[in-house]
Amino acid sequence: MARKLLLENINVPGIKSFDVYRANGGYRSVEKALKTMSPDDVMEEVKKSGLRGRGGAGFPTGMKWSFLDRKSDKPRYLVCNADESEPGTFKDRFLMEYIPHILIEGLIVSSYSLGSNSTYIYIRGEYRWIVDILENAIAEAKHNGFLGKNILGSGYDLEIYVQPGGGAYICGEETALIESLEGKRGNPRMKPPFPAISGLYNCPTVVNNVETLATVVPIINMGGDEYAKIGVGRSTGTKLISACGHMNKPGVYEIELGLPVDEFLNSDEYCGGIRAGHTLKAVVPGGSSVPILPAELFYKTKEGVARLMSYESLSEGGFASGSMLGSGGFIAMDETTCIVRNLWNFTRFYHHESCGQCSPCREGTGWMEKVLHRLEHGHGSMSDIDLLVDIAKKIEGNTICPLGDAAAWPVASHIRHFREEFEYHVKFPEKVAHSPFAHSADYKRELNTVLQ
Amino acid sequence: MIKVTIDGVETEVEPGTTILNAARQIGGDLVPPAMCYYSKLKGSGGKCRTCLVKVAAGSAKDPRPMPKLVASCSTPVQDGMVVQNITSPEVLEARKGVVEFLLINHPLDCPICDQAGECHLQDLAFEHGSAKTRYEEERRSFDKIDIGSKIQLHMTRCILCYRCVFTANQITNERVHGVLNRGDAAEIGTYIENVIENDFSGNVIDVCPVGALTDKTFRFKSRVWFVKPMYAHRNCDKCCGKTTIWMKGDEVFRVTGRKDQYGEVEDFICNDCRFEKKLTSDWTVEGPAPIQKNSVQAQNKYLQGIKVDAPKNIGYGNISDR
């Protein structure tokens, strides 16, 4: 069995409650940090651990913390990003729902290090029931002296507040999240200034993902150096992967980074392989925004090197033949999946979730969705395929926030790797019009026979 | 003062100046077009992306190029920065894309739009767009809304530049005018068609780069190229009283703020001056207003070679579309 750091005690009955969590070694890191370490010591350990943000971008957390403006006399804030709305990603939900105290514990230690006395958990509105779970956990922690004034006699004060959002994907972007938290419309801000200088209420702010902050707990308990020994290269530690799609055992798995992708998808310890009688067609390894990989390129890089579940290995080959680990939303598709329909579905999501501030994303996402809708229903033309590529290219890199890129990447990669299937939709409109999936399995064979 | 080079032209500007304003100090063709930035509106800019430029060298200290094109209206220059605007094919290509995006959902109802002839989107499309559209889908449309008795919002034409939102934020303390919904369903709204109760609300008309916010007291009275803009002033206890009045014969057809070469008003004017003072006797006329460089009035774009019968020429299209 591989090492578990976050989900180690997930199956202990009653782990949701403070008492059971505490009896299983919970809140040790708070005692250790507040009694024996300075805030900077805590940051040093996080730096040494090599921890990278688990929210999608993979930015080194210790470095992000070191950018926080500690010289200004304004209050400093830590905000926990629990907006988790990327299609395919559901790991934060699992953590908060089943072992909420690990997040609260991580928040206390991190807030102590960053000097935040009011820390916010911004959670998506659809996770309504988790708000109650978290508030309950906060109340328990406070009742036991781990929150409030003068925690454990250290002189450090902290309150944690849970703020549900209205249910918008864009409010997961850190500056949109801050705007929303301030009670405004969730439009991303122009950067610079970065939140580390001017964030929530124009005060220095750090925004981190749920999993990132929970991971601070094992890091402080075991020490940064020890944590950094787990994993491979610059991908240190463990990562939660939310696996879904045509596999035998979808779910949330904690893996050691560097696990071979083959083992993750096909071993019984994890996903248990593709459902019986079917074969893998494609994988989106890190949530809907990252490029899709056809099965061949998923298992092995273009150079024939077996891929690992790590930041570096999955992005090997760049966007031409690689992808990204992203937020760990692992979607596996078998041969019955219609790639055009899948892309239409993704694009529909980005169209719906664009905040509408900047023209390329506001207009481009809608345009791509409409063209894809046409293609999928058998009303497309060959030039539509190039049009899509061109629209995606004109959005990418030209927008205020990365949602524009997130909408463009799937379009570019689906067409790059599965162009034939798009062409099939144009050539055989009657086959695709009424049966969105029926043709998928054998479109290649059909293409050949009909063309002869 | 710090040095910056734009399209090979070097200039010195105050620290903190944006690339766009540095370019405006140089002037000429190398000034990027700006559809959302408005120097008098705090917080504006960054949204339309027409002003994208390439930063070929970040600064003298760190001469690496910036990885992406940047919005020149909201990127401050660094000492020794090298910027490419019209000398970069990449920028021109991206800008063409932005113009196309701005146009796909625009109704292109110029023949029945009051803004025609002084519309920044027309100018932008004329200078940077392509002649054909690749957009075959249905365009989004909204119902017209009255914002009070003097201002009409024709959301279908809006490019969501947020200028009117910043104007409203600047003149009132409450949130009375903003954006509802998101993405391409976003719309400007006063929430249940409220009126902006403010002496300066009419300025949203002047800041709007397109025909989305128009003056109801001027609607369909005339095309702008048949009225003559004159600088005029009056003693006003609310605003500066310095305006442009648009006249035909002795009649004042409409009153607007005085606009500079980038289409920005010099000073905001009050609703009294704008909507109520429509007699020549209300004004002391100073003389003809300088005509903006790319205005149709300067280039006679529409009049050359076309026989125009003035009264018949206005208002074609469906009555119900107006």
Ligand SMILES: Cc1cc2nc3c(=O)[nH]c(=O)nc-3n(C[C@H](O)[C@H](O)[C@H](O)COP(=O)(O)O)c2cc1C
């Ligand atoms: C459109 C968009 C949506 C995002 N949604 C989330 C999200 O739901 N959860 C999250 O943790 N990060 C999300 N992010 C990433 C955040 O902006 C930010 O990078 C992250 O919270 C930083 O935390 P980390 O360093 O711990 O990963 C999103 C980014 C973008 C551009």
Ligand code: SF4
């Ligand atoms: S890229 Fe899209 S989501 Fe991001 S600011 Fe622009 S319109 Fe909004």
Ligand code: SF4
């Ligand atoms: S109504 Fe005019 S000023 Fe307001 S956002 Fe739309 S285009 Fe801009």
Ligand code: FES
């Ligand atoms: S003027 Fe710069 S983005 Fe609109």
